[in-house]
Amino acid sequence: MSVFCDVQQAAPVAVFKLTQDFNNDQFPNKVNLGVGAYRTDEGKPWVLPVVKKVEKLIVHDDRLNHEYLPILGLPEFRSSSSKIVLGDDSPAIREDRVGGVQCLGGTGALKMGAEFLRRFYNGSNNTKTPVYVSAPTWENHNAVFSSAGFEDVRPYKYWDAEKRGLDLSGFLRDLESCPERSIFVLHACAHNPTGTDPSQEQWKQIAEVMMRRKLFAFFDSAYQGFASGNLDKDAWAVCYFVSMGIEMFCAQSFSKNFGLYNERVGNLTIVARDADNLKRVLSQMEKIVRTTWSNPPSQGARIVAITLNSPELFSEWKDNVKTMADRVLLMRAQLKAKLQSLGTPGTWDHITDQIGMFSFTGLNSKQVEYMVKEKHVYLMASGRINMCGLTSKNIDYVAESIHEAVTTVQ
């Protein structure tokens, strides 16, 4: 009799199951529009040229060794990461009230932030503080906060399926009616999965209510630079909130904008009222990090830090990011154009209105099933497609498949 006999089989993570099914599929024209990673026009992963360059620099630098990083991570990584989202000249940084915790990708940053908030926010170990995540949101948000101990993870209105856009009035209503001090997980830009972001005016409204109702802003920033192609533009919402003087967290991921998915490069930026409060917060972060991974991995952080801290490499990086963002914009434009020329029923403006890697096509689950089973075009059950999966070679096939799905399946 095994001590594990009562362990249940867990369901696989949907997005990885999709890729697995795709990999097992023999169909020659198969297309993977599932997992969120950049692909070239040849449908291949892309190691950024600047990353390749910096990796070579690192391996030839004999001053570097493999000694433990500090618990909170590589100092030059932490500071340059926080700068990239808040701006070099951020008053909050000048006022010494911004700190960073190097984490394992965006997931790790969310996890560390969640663990801290559960222990210390709104009382001590107050597991009842509601945590609001957008409807819909990245599939892992709910579980990260639940596993950190929060008992009450709720949706806030976000996506209006009817009008295929932001349900601002629903969102604001949820902000007005939720318990004070609730935590809100906000997507800094390029909302996953809808690709629909509030406008600057809308962010201002959201911020006003949040401040008035004492709600905690926890930004998830996984696509800075990737959304519009411009780093500052993509950080506008985060910077705006900081300029309003509030205390908040921002979980940053460098998986997408550096293409460093598997080196797990993330940063939890913490904005506090002042240096003293920041100091105590960081001391508690150390305790949480220590019992999770002790201290973070070096390679990815070194690559990012060297790049961000060198004007030349930084410039080259911004160029690489723009390359990726531009290809996505091109695919958006072409997919919409093709659907329109096919006369596919419905409006397709959302494909070019939406921003970032993903598009929420509006396809229903039956149509999605048709796409996957009959056309071997793999996308999420929600209708989310990764624009990066489109190439000049497969875009016609995908457009036709969507056309078929919409016209033959209701």
Add this chain to the structure above:
Amino acid sequence: MSLFSDVPQAPPVAVFKLTADFREDSHPQKVNLGVGAYRTDDCQPWVLPVVKKVERLLVEDNSLNHEYLPILGLPEFRSSASKVALGDDNPAFKENRVGAVQALGGTGALRIGADFLHRWYNGVNNAATPVYVSAPTWENHNGVFTDAGFKDIRPYHYWDAAKRGLDLTGLLDDLEKAPEHSIFILHACAHNPTGTDPTQEEWKTIAEVMKRRKLFPFFDSAYQGFASGNLEKDAWAIRFFVSQGFELFIAQSFSKNFGLYNERVGNLTVVSKDNENLTRVLSQMEKIVRTTWSNPPSQGARIVSKTLNSPELFAEWKDNVKTMADRVLLMRDQLKSKLLALGTPGTWDHITQQIGMFSFTGLNPKQVEYLIKEKHVYLMASGRINMCGLTSKNIDYVSQAIHEAVTKVQ
């Protein structure tokens, strides 16, 4: 008023505070015998030659990219890491009942294992299952299991201060008295901090009681190869337990034996009764990993995997490990000789009898304080010294300092 005004300042982790104090000390003859990292005879960190070689190979390999690893990690790393612990030809592999989770160093492996056991062992979410850690043990064991949710962490007798050796009677007594199904954290070899391991006969006795009383063995293996210089020898206890049919976990760290401290290379080896149980366990491990770091970092795992899977590189690695182990043995030998030559009161056999990186000197807190404050020799309050901190240049000074501490301070 800050949201964080009630957040207390956390005390620093002792071993890192020691190193911070050491760094600030300007005394010319200062010696750091604190944190457990290998040092050369020039007191420098050492990047293993085989690691440097493999890093160069990796950076030139254009077939590699930075796409996400699977949630459980790099497959070739997981299997080769488990093989290093259990032996290539362990029947458990043929029986398909060994699995692994690539984790963030030994800490990450312990944490994922602890999170799993908390959810699924001895009932569901049974936070009351006692977890036993040796007295004394690595300072982070308690924190890891507590943060995983266990409410009852207890010491088991281990170190006999009077006789400066293993308190086997006490240990066996605790095993007999522990509630059935209790979890026991066992140090696979080179016990931290005492450097005192059970003999093979003693391990057999321990295993017999654990089997009879249905206790769960959770091995912490951070020093394989480093302890005796021989990988197989250092894995004897683990392999014995597996041969006795136990289901168990092994948290493996490659921080020390590969000198890859900052790339966070670890592996949680899971040995189950059969493949069916193993499959369910690994599926739940995926869920836990997904909400902690999503998927693990690639660099360190690639280095280790490439090394372990190439006969030439593997041989070179074993050589590098032996270099480190031999230098430690030399320092043990010399320290004991010098103390004997100085006529320092007490017996010093334990210095050469103890195994691995650390020695439990037997110095009391006052004597430790003297060493730090008066002699600028930094060691842990427990009297633990890192033998790697000793060099041919400082060993006379350190022996003298110990002599003074023992003769002047009671």
